[in-house]
Amino acid sequence: MPTFPTQFPVEPRIGRIKGFKAAGIHAGYKKDGALDFALIYSETPCVTAGVFTTNLVKAAPVLVDMERLRANSTGIRAVVVNTRCANACTGQQGIDNALMMARWTAERLGIREDEVLVMSTGVIGTQLNMDIIRRGIDLAADALADDETAWANAAAAIMTTDTRPKAASVKPDNAAYAIGGIAKGAGMIAPNMATMLGLVVTDAQIDDPHAAHALLTKAAAVSFNCISVDGDTSTNDTLLLLANGASGEAPQYNPFSEMLRDVCLRLAVEIVRDGEGATKFIELVVMGAGGGERAIANTIATSPLVKTAFYGSDPNWGRIVAAAGRAGVEVDPMQMRLWIAPWDEAEGELLLFENGAPTAYDEARAVGIMAGANIRVRLECGRGTGSATVYTCDLSHDYVSINGHYRT
């Protein structure tokens, strides 16, 4: 599988990041003894930013973290994460349990309660098993370490329907600091075992929490907010950035922003590649739609007909053009041009559609491109210079199996 190009050399693992420790252990949620509970700890308080689900049905840990970050965005020291239970749609008891999870973590680590954030992912509508949570906190606190293995365990411990852990880091040659992140995804929604959680840490020194929030929001806008597995939005989606300043270096804004973007992009792309039932990765670029590029890209990326066509390796340009036509954006099919390309750019793009009709393209070559595991699609609508990119995957029989028969 080709790697996704980023501006900086992103590693699919995390080495030491000064002042941070991580742990991933088995607390008792997953039946097979697999890692199911993670803890991230900073020796010193972190300037912290968070981006949370836009779903109005927000899980208890999301509500708790949002409130906590409003009050304390400069002193976070730990993030505790459980899987198998989303603690969503759990009423007041869910809030109380999330607060208790943070309190126990603080007590065990000898820090203040308001220095702890919580994350949960898993089944909606069931309460946390607080015996498992308590055991998880104890075991994870004992296991905290600052090496690559500890981070790998943390990445594995937050998985739900993910088939592989997701980690990424950047350590620039000419700087003292590093950025590292872990994430989990699979589907885009929590009700059953599939939420986007992302946790990025850096030992760079960022004193202003508003700057941290701006950096994270900007990075999320071109990474986690550009991916789509099934178009659903979880009750639990959370992305956090913790900066503890332990490197002593205050980074320049632009290169740090780009590095953060690259780490987030790599994690986001890995989430799509590992989407529930996904067999193909699709990079979709929509250009020149008078400001409606993202609306069109999202409509195409969530169309079941487009996604099943990719699954079937069918160069069905008609479904893509038709999805663009119903996106609620003013477009003229006569001005549209649509290309597909294999991942290896050297082979060039194949123009499928222009002037309101298909070109005389080589069907064998089109099928060949669509049969690849990585496909680029570009739609030019002829109105202006705007551009939006979405990363998505196909809709397969396995997606239906995973989501149709999960609880039964």
Add this chain to the structure above:
Amino acid sequence: MPTFPTQFPVEPRIGRIKGFKAAGIHAGYKKDGALDFALIYSETPCVTAGVFTTNLVKAAPVLVDMERLRANSTGIRAVVVNTRCANACTGQQGIDNALMMARWTAERLGIREDEVLVMSTGVIGTQLNMDIIRRGIDLAADALADDETAWANAAAAIMTTDTRPKAASVKPDNAAYAIGGIAKGAGMIAPNMATMLGLVVTDAQIDDPHAAHALLTKAAAVSFNCISVDGDTSTNDTLLLLANGASGEAPQYNPFSEMLRDVCLRLAVEIVRDGEGATKFIELVVMGAGGGERAIANTIATSPLVKTAFYGSDPNWGRIVAAAGRAGVEVDPMQMRLWIAPWDEAEGELLLFENGAPTAYDEARAVGIMAGANIRVRLECGRGTGSATVYTCDLSHDYVSINGHYRT
């Protein structure tokens, strides 16, 4: 399978409707000799109304019909329909072919060219085979008849991925006129063989084309515009109403409006029941969402996670609540209540969710309801008295098979 309740006794067939003739024949598009070409003819000019796809990528026959109805909404006499080729994304040649199809039909029937409308459904991006069209017109004109068999043949001839023909009629006891309609659906989009086409005729006397349009728009709003198979919108979707006045009776507005609605509703429901790969029929009612009821209903009805849960007979209320939370409508999960019910209303509804958390519902009963082939879902959001209903189906392995491997 239980029938869908309508106010008037809707028959799943069409008897004689004064002054109308129909035909469905094999022109040569379907390889197995199956019916693939239909013609509807009125002995006198019809006041005619049309409702067309909102997709900006409109097929040639849609563009031709829209233009023709603007110029002549009181004198339509024939509608000619082919399958297997949507004549969409076919440029100027597509327009020319649609016009030629109308002209040949007019010549063969001895009527004016501007008295003919055209419909096409099938694969996008290929030109009509005008030899087949010519043969279809000749054979269909010869086969025109006014009996039930002729209408049944017409209904069968417009099918694509439909597994059964769809026809409905109402003949009130105390009136001289009747209303009859045929439709085809399967998926909601044309690129490959799945477009919604509906054609309703009546011998009632409706002199004002604006009244006809108002009646049709009103009926469509609560029928064809309330169904969702996969959320995609075809390039070819067309619904026509032709009124030739041959009964000599000018109907009262209200009862006629309700009868027209019932015929359209029956056809629309049959389209959902026969949705691509559908194994379940779901009636979804959203209430009290401050005017956002339809937006929420549509979001739930197009959520892949909701639809796969129905396929798996999983009472996954969390996915429904979460879909409501991301619909872009201001809702408070604490105010939401969600019920499911079997088709037989006598068994009553089962409350799954209220006060932000699941109720202590009987899981076996919930699974039992979800295992049925017909399910009612009701979501109350606690803000006002608005209500919206959507009819939809589940998302199955067969949907993926049908749409993933259609052209290959």
